[in-house]
Amino acid sequence: MTGDLILAIDVGTGSARAALVDAGSGAILEIAASEYDQIVPAFGWAEQRPADWWSGTVVAIRTVLGKHAGSKTGIAAVAACGQMHGTVLVDSQGRLTRDTAPLWNDKRTVGLVAGFEHSNPPSSYLAESGNPPTPAWPGFKLAWLRDNDPEAYQAAATVLMPKDYINLHLTGEIAMDEGDASCSFLMNPRTGRWSSAMIERLGLDAAKLPPIRSPLDILGHVTAEAAGETGLPEGIPVLVGGADYPVAVLGSGVVSPGTASDVMGTSSIITLITPQPLLDPEICNVRTVEGHWGPFTLLETGGDAMRWARRAFHEKSLSYADIVAKAAEAPAGAEGLFFLPFLAGERLGAHRNARxxxxxxxAKHGLAHLHRATLEGVAFAVNRHIRVMEASTGQKLERVVASGGGARSEFWLKIKASAYNVSILVPRETECGIVGCAAMAATALGRFAKVEDxxxxxxxxxxxxxxxxAWAETYARMQPVFDKLYRHSQALYDDLDRLEQR
Incomplete structure (x- = not known):
């Protein structure tokens, strides 16, 4: 049995998870999770303690090892993925200089981002950063930490992402993968190296940035200390690993141009696979595990639209299945009723305050129409993003692979397939991040020539x-109206903000 297993680790926002995966088939044999909380010191802020990620990872590893007989001698490699953008500061000994790290959904840098946008036109930075500015990027988080926690910033030797912190505990080695680095606002997409221009523009210390390596590289091996904490045998190889988002895209099977990933969780993220990044103010770019680029757009309110409707219309008394069944009572197009799904604004563009x-x-509209329009509105908004990316690439979307909670609703998938006018595939294994980690490890071990195999x-x-x-024909006629509503409504958002300030 020796060498037949891979230990996959996923450092999420809600929990750390560990899974034992068959190295030959990719089948998940055991999985365990250990939960932890977010810390919200102020409105719009979100932090976690990196120490909680490590203790949660230890619990999850020990749990799966205890469930599977012979696993300690059967693990050939460890591969981790983790939530992106969580900005961890450590000193030269690997010790935290700040107990908490601002997370991907932390908005404390919004003022820094606005100031940057005011002073820098997109043409001056897109080629160097590969991305438009957003409060999520670690480059802005580092600038905030420099200004607001100078003691921790000055004491830090290196900045890490969440899975890198776990890897440091496992191996004593430091690196950042290309996926996390590409979404830092500090990596040049052409060279794949840190951009001295962006580092200087944000006023950061280049010496604090770790080496950028391929997620398939062997970073190091499980140390004696880590073995004692986790129960793993000493000396097992540990990969550099990857950011959870591109690893999940990989694990859903989206690895070639013409295919898109639609990850429907709280938000909805559409990702294309392209040879080069798309340098557009409305499009973000992530380096994919197999070495391509994943231009993506993010709709802040995806699955959260249904969650809102369940609360607002029913005070949570109905199940999600009940809501979908109610929506199915209305005809396609909800008899001319539109919903613009910007409950949490937008991440990109000039109107983050969208409503x-x-x-x-x-008078003809009822509850069924409202629910169907809600589901269709998300589909229209995502389709608008798809067409922005298609226009930028000149490449027509051929198929979509769905994952996340939204992939469990057949009715919603049918709406989206009809709005996009392409077929949607649903993976048999929904733990796409775990599968992606296993594929990386199996490739690094030489079982496959390349990760796509x-x-x-x-x-x-x-x-x-x-x-x-019939639905596709209806939606094709409605999409231009949705787009017009989107454009014309923007003039009112600042007016609404001023009303709320009084």
């Missing part, structure tokens, strides 16, 4: 959702 709205309500062997699709021709 949600229903448009076109008439591992994915072809590991990933299988449960079913395919095809567009409904």
């Amino acid at each position: 949600a709205q229903f448009f076109g309500i008439g 591992a994915i072809g062997h590991f990933v299988h699709y449960e079913h395919e959702v095809l567009p409904d021709p």
Whole structure:
């Protein structure tokens, strides 16, 4: 049995998870999780303690090892992925200089971002950063820490992302993978190295940035100290690993141009696979595990639109299945009713203060129309993003792979397939991040020539959702109206903000 298993670790926002995966088939044999909380010191802030990530990882590893007989001698490699953008400061001994790290959803840098946008036109930084500015990026988080916690910043020798901190505990070695680095606002997408221009523009210390390495590289090996804490045997190879988002895209089978990933959780993220990044103020870019680029757009309110409707219309008394069944009572297009799903604003563009709205309500409309319009509004908003990326690449989308909680609703998938007018595939294994970690490790161990081969062997699709021709025709006529509503409503958002300030 020796060498037949891979230990995959996923450092999420809600929990640390560990899984034992069959190195030959990619099948998940055991999985365990250990939860921890977010800390909210002020409105719009979100932090966690990196020490909690490590203690949670230890608990999860020990749990899966205890569940699977012989696993200690059967693990061939360890591969981790983790939440992106969580900015961890450590000193030269690997000790935290700040007990907490601001997370991906922390908005404390919004003022820094606004100031940067005011002083720097996109043409002056997109080629160096590969991305438009947002409060999520670690470059802005580092600038905030420099200004607001100078003692921790000055004492820090290196900045790490969450999975890098776990790898440091496992191996004593430091690196950042290309995926996390590409979304730092500090990596030049052409060279794959830290951008001295962006570092200087943000006033940061280049010496604090770790080496950038391929996620498939062997970073180091489990140390005696880590073995004692986790129960793992000393000396097991540990990969550099990857950011959870591109690793999950990999684990869903999206590895070639013409295919898109639609990750529907709280938000909705559409990712294309392209040879080069798309340098556009409305598009973000992440380096993919297999070495391509993943231009992506993020709709802040994806699955959260249904969660809002369940609370607002039913005070949580109905299940999500009940809401979907109610939406199915209305015809496609909800008889001319539109929903703009910007309940939490937008991440990119000049209108982060965008608002949600229903448009076109008439006496004929009822609750079923409202629910269907909510689901369709998310599909229209995502389709707008798809067409922005298609226009930038000149490449037509051929198929979409769905994952996340939204992939469990067949009805919503049918709406989206019809709005996009392409088929949607649903992976059999929903733990796409774990599968991606296993594929990376199996490739690094030499079981596959390239990671795409591992994915072809590991990933299988449960079913395919095809567009409904009649729905697709209705949605094609509605999409231009949705787009016009989107553009014309922007003039009102600042007015709404001023009303709330009084």
